Amino acid sequence: MNGDNVTIPDNSTVTSQITISGCTGNASATSAVAVKIQHTYIGDLVVTLVAADGTAYVLHNRTGSGTDNIDKTYTTNLSSEVRNGTWTLRVQDAATADTGLIDSWTLTI
Numbered sequence: 001m002n003g004d005n006v007t008i009p010d011n012s013t014v015t016s017q018i019t020i021s022g023c024t025g026n027a028s029a030t031s032a033v034a035v036k037i038q039h040t041y042i043g044d045l046v047v048t049l050v051a052a053d054g055t056a057y058v059l060h061n062r063t064g065s066g067t068d069n070i071d072k073t074y075t076t077n078l079s080s081e082v083r084n085g086t087w088t089l090r091v092q093d094a095a096t097a098d099t100g101l102i103d104s105w106t107l108t109i
Contacts, residue, residue: 002089006102008039013092015050016102020084020109027078027109033059034108037070037091039100046092049076049107052085062094069100083109 006014033049047060047070059074089105 023083029079031078032108036103041098044095050088
């Protein structure tokens with residue numbers, strides 16, 4: 001889990017990382033990414049999980065219009081990815097007028 005708050009300014013991209021070590025094999029086909037983002041207009045956001053090898057998995061892509069906050073667990077097939085390494089949650093705010101922050105996120109692989 002990474003519970004460090006990361007501010008998400010307008011029209012910018014921010015990241016938060018989790019490093020996994022000491023695990024063998026690949027991640028699960030039913031890996032879970034639990035995301036808590038405070039934002040006043042989630043339709044502005046693109047949320048992507050980036051594996052250690054740089055492969056990107058889009059979790060949220062500018063849906064939800066003016067809904068506040070993302071508090072959701074995404075099930076993602078990461079079975080082609082090695083568990084160990086640095087995983088990155090990348091959040092892009094693709095519009096103006098609303099800001100927020102990554103509150104926390106957890107990766108269960």
